[in-house]
Amino acid sequence: MSNNPETSLPQTGTGDGARAAPRPWWLGLCVIALGCVCLYGTSTLAQGARYAGIGPGLFVTIAGGGLVILGVMLLVQIARGEQFEAQDAEDATGDEKANPVALGTALVAVILPIFTMNPLGLPITAMLSFTLVARAFASRKPLLDLVYGAVLGSAAWFLFTRLGLQLGGFLPFAGF
Amino acid sequence: MQSFELLLQGFSVALQPTNLMWALLGSVLGTAIGVLPGIGPALTIALLLPVTISVAPTSAFIMFAGVLYGAMYGGSTTSILINTPGEAGSMMTALEGNKMARAGRGAAALATAAIGSFVAGTIATILLTFAAPFIAEIAFYFKPADYFALIILAFTSVAVVMGTSRVRGFIALFLGLGLGVVGIDKMTGAARLTFGVSGLFDGIHLTVVLVSLFAVGEILYVASRYRPGVGDVITLKGQAWMTKEDWKRSWKPWLRGTALGFPMGALPAGGSEIPTMLSYTLEKKLSKHSEQFGHGAIEGVAGPEAANNAAAAGMLVPLLTLGLPTSATAAVLLAAFQNYGLQPGPFLFTSNPELIWGLIASLYIGNVMLLVLNLPLVGIWVKLLLIPRPQLYAGILVFAMIGIWGLSGQVIDLIVMVTIGIVGYVMRVYDFPIAPVLIGLILGPMAEVQLRTALAAAQGNPLVLASTPLSAIMLTIAVLFLLVPFVLKRLKANA
Numbered sequence: 095m096s097n098n099p100e101t102s103l104p105q106t107g108t109g110d111g112a113r114a115a116p117r118p119w120w121l122g123l124c125v126i127a128l129g130c131v132c133l134y135g136t137s138t139l140a141q142g143a144r145y146a147g148i149g150p151g152l153f154v155t156i157a158g159g160g161l162v163i164l165g166v167m168l169l170v171q172i173a174r175g176e177q178f179e180a181q182d183a184e185d186a187t188g189d190e191k192a193n194p195v196a197l198g199t200a201l202v203a204v205i206l207p208i209f210t211m212n213p214l215g216l217p218i219t220a221m222l223s224f225t226l227v228a229r230a231f232a233s234r235k236p237l238l239d240l241v242y243g244a245v246l247g248s249a250a251w252f253l254f255t256r257l258g259l260q261l262g263g264f265l266p267f268a269g270f
Numbered sequence: 271m272q273s274f275e276l277l278l279q280g281f282s283v284a285l286q287p288t289n290l291m292w293a294l295l296g297s298v299l300g301t302a303i304g305v306l307p308g309i310g311p312a313l314t315i316a317l318l319l320p321v322t323i324s325v326a327p328t329s330a331f332i333m334f335a336g337v338l339y340g341a342m343y344g345g346s347t348t349s350i351l352i353n354t355p356g357e358a359g360s361m362m363t364a365l366e367g368n369k370m371a372r373a374g375r376g377a378a379a380l381a382t383a384a385i386g387s388f389v390a391g392t393i394a395t396i397l398l399t400f401a402a403p404f405i406a407e408i409a410f411y412f413k414p415a416d417y418f419a420l421i422i423l424a425f426t427s428v429a430v431v432m433g434t435s436r437v438r439g440f441i442a443l444f445l446g447l448g449l450g451v452v453g454i455d456k457m458t459g460a461a462r463l464t465f466g467v468s469g470l471f472d473g474i475h476l477t478v479v480l481v482s483l484f485a486v487g488e489i490l491y492v493a494s495r496y497r498p499g500v501g502d503v504i505t506l507k508g509q510a511w512m513t514k515e516d517w518k519r520s521w522k523p524w525l526r527g528t529a530l531g532f533p534m535g536a537l538p539a540g541g542s543e544i545p546t547m548l549s550y551t552l553e554k555k556l557s558k559h560s561e562q563f564g565h566g567a568i569e570g571v572a573g574p575e576a577a578n579n580a581a582a583a584g585m586l587v588p589l590l591t592l593g594l595p596t597s598a599t600a601a602v603l604l605a606a607f608q609n610y611g612l613q614p615g616p617f618l619f620t621s622n623p624e625l626i627w628g629l630i631a632s633l634y635i636g637n638v639m640l641l642v643l644n645l646p647l648v649g650i651w652v653k654l655l656l657i658p659r660p661q662l663y664a665g666i667l668v669f670a671m672i673g674i675w676g677l678s679g680q681v682i683d684l685i686v687m688v689t690i691g692i693v694g695y696v697m698r699v700y701d702f703p704i705a706p707v708l709i710g711l712i713l714g715p716m717a718e719v720q721l722r723t724a725l726a727a728a729q730g731n732p733l734v735l736a737s738t739p740l741s742a743i744m745l746t747i748a749v750l751f752l753l754v755p756f757v758l759k760r761l762k763a764n765a
Contacts, residue, residue, distance in 0.1 A: 121700060125441055132448050135463040148725060150455035153718045154462055157448040164441045171437060178700040183492055184307030184354045185659055190495035192699075197494035203664075204486055204691055207671055208684045216675065223671065224664040230493040233660035242661060243668070250672055258324045259676040 117172055125165030132158025200230035215266045220247025273403050280627025284635055289332050292325075293632050296333035297639045300340020305348055305651045307659075308492065308666050311341035312598040312708075313484040316477045317673040319606055327610045328625045332632040334606060338599055339391060339636050342542075342579045343644045346383040347651055350376060350571070351504050359542030359578035362550040366563065366570030371504040373566050381512045382520045382568055383575040384644045389521075390528040390576035391637040394583030397532055399630055402619075405591040409616040412592075414724035415734055419741035419748070421717040424538035424594060424709065426748040432541065432703040436755065442702050445693070446710020449474050457722060469682030476605040478674050479711055480598070482687045483704050485670035487694015489663050494695075496659070503655055506648070520572040523553050527576030534577075535584025538596050541705070542581040549577035583633065590614050590626060594713075601708040 132154055139151030168176075180188030203226035210219045224243025225236055233239055248264075255261055264270055283289060303309045315334050322330040345360035350367035363383060370379040412420075429439035452463045453473030464470040512520070527549040534545040553569040554560055563570055588594040593615040595601040607614050612622065619626055644651070674683050697704055721735075728734035736742045 118700065121696070128445070128448065132451075132463065135465070139460055139462060140458070148722060148730075150458045150460040150462055153447070153714065154451050157444055157451060157714075160444040161441065161448065164437055164444060167437050168441065171435075176435075180495070181491075181698045181701055183488065183495075183698070184348070186492040186495040186497060188495070190497060192494040193496070194494075196496060197490060197695075200490050200493035201692075203667060204490065205688050207675070208681055208688065211675060211684060212681065216672065220668045220671065224661075224668055227489060227493070227664035227667050228660035231496055231660035231663055232498060233658070233664075239661070239664065243664065246665060246668055250668065254321065254672060254676060257321050259320055259672070260679050261672065261676055262679055 118178065119169065119172060122165050122169035122172055125168055126162050127165075129158045129161030129163075129165055132161060134158075196230045196232070199226055203227045203230065212262070213267055215263050216251050216261050217244060217247035217264060220244075220250065273400050276403075276623060276627045277399055277631060279624070280629070280631030281634075283328060283624050283628030284332060284631035289329055289628065289632065290635070292329045292333040293336050293636050294639055296336020297340045297636050297643055298336075299333075300337035300342075301344040301347075301640065301643055301651060302340075302654060303337070304341035304344020304346075305654050306344075306657070306662065307348070307354065308485075308488055308663055310484065310599075311338050312480060312602050313670075314341075315599065315606065316480045316484075316602045317669055319477055319602070319609060320673065320676045322606075323609060327607075327612065327622075328628045330606065330610075331603075331625065331629045332636075334603060335629055335632055336636045336639070338582055338603075339579070339633065340640055340643075342391075342582050343384060343387050343640045344651065345578075346387065346571075346575050347380065347644070347648060348655070350379045350383065351506075351652060352655065359546050359574075359581065361543070362546045362574035363571050363578070365550070366567050368504075369564070369566035370568065370571065375566065375568075376504050377506050378512050378516050378568065379566075379571050380506070380648055381645060382516060382572045384641060385512075386520065386524040386527065386572045386576040387579040387644075388637055388641040389524045390531060390578075390580040391583060391640075392634065393525075393528045394532045394535075394580040395630065395633040395637065398583050398586055398633070401536075402587055402591050402626075402630070405587060406616040406619045409592050412616075412740070413738055414720040414727070415736070415741040416738055416744070417592075418717055418720040418724055418735060419744035420538075420592065420594060421713050421720065423744045423748040423751075424596065424713060425717075426751040427538045428596070428706045428709045430751050430755070431544065432705055434701055434703075438700070438702045439706055442697070442704065442706035443710040446479075446707040446712075447714040448710075449479060449707070450711045450714030451718075456719075467682060469678075469680045472678075474686060474711075475677055475683075476602065476708065476712055477677060478683050478686050479690055480602055480708055481670045481673050482690035483694040483697070483707060484598075485666055486687055486691025487698060487704075489667055489670075490691060490695040491698040492663065498659065503652055506652075516568055519557075519559070519568050522556075523549070523569045523573035524576040526552060526556075527573040527578075528580040531577035531580030532584040535581030535596075536587040537584075538588065538594065541585075541597050542578045545577040545581050546574040549573035586633075590618070590629075591616065593716075595709060598705040598708050601705075601712045604712055 136151040136154045140149035141151040182188050203223040206223055207219045221240055221243035225239040228239040251261055251264060303314045314337050346363050348354050349360040349364035350371050353364050353368035367379040425443055429443040430436055432439055452470055454471050455462055530549050531545040550570055553573040554563045557569045559567055585597055585600050588596055589600045589603060593613055595604045674687050724734050736745055
């Protein structure tokens with residue numbers, strides 16, 4: 095939801111938005127790398143097939159090849175001085191600089207379920223992630239957030255399990 | 271007048287007490303998420319997908335339609351009262367609406383937005399009622415080559431129109447295409463891009479991608495740039511609703527906005543951003559009070575809001591008649607159909623008329639409900655804005671987690687959630703459009719099936735892809751979409 099439709103052309107002028115890194119080469123390289131992963135994945139796939147003319151590998155090749163070409167185009171744009179303005183969102187503007195601590199805390203909240211969902215169950219995972227996200231958004235009441243998270247996680251577990259969702263055990267480490 | 275009879279049958283379905291309850295639930299939910307930041311209709315429907323699998327499809331789609339329309343109504347409330355457009359289509363409303371509210375005319379702005387939404391929604395639903403069967407009839411004659419060309423047209427237009435840069439639009443699209451091929455190939459049984467991970471054999475579900483991009487990516491992004499207390503809520507106490515003059519200045523913009531929004535919403539990559547912007551520009555040109563634009567002109571709220579709602583109804587035309595989603599919300603609705611083993615398109619009109627017509631009839635009912643829910647009860651919705659942001663975003667993550675974990679209970683889905691969530695964060699920081707990822711993900715496999723079917727029938731001859739007049743025209747338009755901006759740029763540079 096950017097409100098600057100003019101950035102489609104490489105620009106060198108200054109705008110009012112905070113600029114991301116002036117030359118984010120890594121962005122283009124990441125796109126190329128993703129394309130290469132797709133192309134690598136086609137090595138075992140047939141490109142052609144007897145009836146359809148095309149095999150299971152063709153679309154993967156198109157996706158990978160497309161990403162490699164677009165990554166190169168992005169690098170060319172970056173070399174020419176393409177500007178990237180962070181998008182505006184509700185409660186945040188692209189003008190703000192990123193707060194690494196808040197971002198890191200929110201990231202931990204998102205990564206945490208990978209390790210806790212199976213052993214600790216949904217309610218406890220929800221409680222911990224809830225508290226971490228609230229902390230990332232500058233909440234100063236961690237104990238209260240733990241309670242909110244636990245109540246929300248438990249209520250959601252009971253409700254959605256009754257509605258037929260398979261959410262695992264309530265407290266798997268306790269055996270139920 | 272067959273449509274009329276079918277519509278009456280649809281009403282008999284939609285007016286059943288249970289379905290009315292689902293419509294009301296959808297409308298309430300839709301308005302709430304329209305008002306709340308960080309959560310939109312596409313994400314809400316995606317989160318509801320696993321829950322509604324035990325609900326009859328007609329009831330579920332009636333609720334989804336309520337969410338879709340409700341979000342359009344709710345979005346205008348935040349645009350006007352706190353100058354933060356909840357949806358892309360409410361951006362223009364915020365321009366004039368918030369100025370009106372600051373000048374003590376917030377109630378009038380809310381009223382013209384809600385009544386305009388109602389008028390546009392109702393007219394657009396009437397157009398949908400009569401256009402959809404007609405287009406579905408034509409779609410019966412579509413061959414695989416036509417479908418393939420149509421999808422290619424949708425790809426190019428989505429990537430070119432959405433966002434600020436064509437290259438970034440196409441990168442988003444190709445990311446989606448790449449995600450779409452993950453899993454077992456249905457025609458040959460070959461595992462693609464799974465790299466031996468068994469959890470990926472079934473592919474990456476649209477819900478996982480959508481929730482990760484829209485909820486996780488958004489939470490990471492807003493957390494990193496959070497500004498507490500952005501925008502104060504303007505109170506409406508003692509303000510007058512619309513005056514006679516306001517009505518006079520609003521009704522034409524409502525109709526013009528509808529005329530712009532409906533057809534543009536129905537086009538591939540139509541969305542709601544362009545028609546609302548066009549409506550705003552048009553009203554500014556036509557208004558006798560153009561000097562008021564930028565300071566709170568009511569036409570600048572009436573037109574874009576009508577265009578926004580009409581575009582939402584327009585979006586349903588290609589989805590229901592051709593099975594072609596043109597926005598993120600339409601993509602997730604298509605996924606909902608597929609969850610029920612249904613494929614929207616011409617055959618759905620004959621095989622499942624009670625679903626299609628019940629859904630269309632519910633749009634009329636939903637519009638009335640939303641007008642009642644939004645105008646007199648606006649004070650209640652505004653209270654939602656008082657939910658503290660830390661707990662609100664934390665709650666959104668919990669629901670996102672449940673939505674993903676509830677799909678299959680596999681840790682791999684949570685790993686994909688983190689990975690794609692980080693991609694969503696980077697896309698926001700570097701201004702990549704997000705909808706093309708979803709369009710690529712859901713339409714990529716469809717394009718592949720149509721391409722293979724077309725080529726198989728022609729023994730591999732690629733010329734079959736442009737062998738029908740329709741496919742040739744659509745492929746030409748797709749190429750023009752790509753080339754015209756370059757040509758215009760050259761011409762401008764030479765001028």
